[in-house]
Amino acid sequence: MTFNATYSVVIPVFNEEENLHELYKRLAQVFEQLDSKAEVIFVDDGSKDSSLKILDELNQKDPRIHYVSLARNFGHQIAVTAGLNYAQGDAVIIMDSDLQDPPELISELIGQWRQGYHVVYAQRISRSQENWFKKLMAFGFYRILNRFTDVAIPTDTGDFCLMSREVVNIINSMPERNRYIRGLRAWVGFPQTSVKFHRDPRFAGEVKYTFRKSLSLAIDGIISLSRKPLKMATYLGLTTAVIAMIMMVLVLFWRLTDAPNQLIGYTMITIAIFFLGAVQLICLGILGEYVGRIYDEVKQRPIYTVKKQVGFQKMERQSK
Structure with missing residues (x-):
């Protein structure tokens, strides 16, 4: 593993106009403390608000900001997949755009990666301002998931993680359409570890993962990983x-x-x-x-289609 690394931060976006400026501000502060150059890849998943306009402004302001605009809303996991396809870093960090995943944790994730771990996942030890029903459902989901699936998926973890280039390349090579990223990263193997954190409430805006979407994701996770x-x-x-x-x-x-x-x-x-x-x-x-x-x-349809991509002049990417 080379330590002259480039870091890629993949962030799916769907109607997050109220969060993007604050997210960029905190990411920029984190980047100033890193030991190597970094890029941010925003994936606009068919937003209906001014998110795309804000991403364009951030790109003009900071060349480290790139973005991909999908032709319509394909869903969170597909947006993450698109970001992984475009990411060039030796270490790729996935996080959400609502600031529930604190950007300040990126340095700790990188620290564990430098210790030789290929997957470093952020493991929640508390959930701020979430009602008892959602906490109970999350607690039960991860326990049921591990009962049903053939791979051990760490409990109380989301998509917020760091993955090495080797792991990202393997996930990118997987042709399946119904994707469950946290299950795929566990299936790949390689040394994995966790970084504990307290999950913050949304900075602004409405929750995008409704109960119906969460249930659909849970079914995808079980079906895609087990018979x-x-x-x-x-x-x-x-x-x-x-x-x-x-x-x-x-x-x-x-x-x-x-x-x-x-x-x-x-x-x-x-x-x-x-x-x-x-x-x-x-x-x-x-x-x-x-x-x-x-x-x-x-x-065999493409899992996403791209309407616009900015900041990838030296890259030739197609929807997969």
Whole structure:
């Protein structure tokens, strides 16, 4: 590993006009303390506000600021992927633009990278101004994810991390469309470690990751990294068959012995219909998630399209 390094900071942006100036100010202060040159790659993910205009102003003000404008909103993970495709640094830092990921932590991430770690992820030990429901969901998600996936994904970590050039090259070579970056970086391997931090509240603006988007990301993470949900559907079917056999034996016993039981009749039929219907729909849903991802892969469409790129005159990049 060379220590005459260039650092790339990849930041996806979606309607963050209220945060960009403060983010740039704090990044510039951090860059002054680094031991090598750095670049910032903003990826505008189809913003509807003045985010793109602000990025253009920052680029004219500071040549270290580059940006890519996607042709429409492709989603957070795809925006991060686009940034990784354009990043040139020996160490690549991913962070969000809402200042919940403190730029001041970059120096600590780099310090661990210089110790020989290829992935240094920021691990949250507290979440400021988040309600109990969101904290509970986050706590449960990471534990369930590790139960289902075939690779160990560190708990309480997001996309905020540093990755070496070797790891970034491997992730960039992966052709899959439904991407879960924190899972891919764990799957790649190489020495990994964590840096603990307290997560700040948003500096300004509205939360972009709604419950629906968070749930979709969780499903992507599980489906893309494991076949265990398919096995679960099989086990669920076998369990249903066993329950049905037990109930059949009980019904025969009650009929033959004339034992009075309120479960015999319409109640039993109704419960059985709803139970079997629920099991079938769950299994179909699990199967559909995998089939849908196969459909996305075989189409071989680009995972994003670029409307504009600024600051990459010496680079030739295409959407992948």
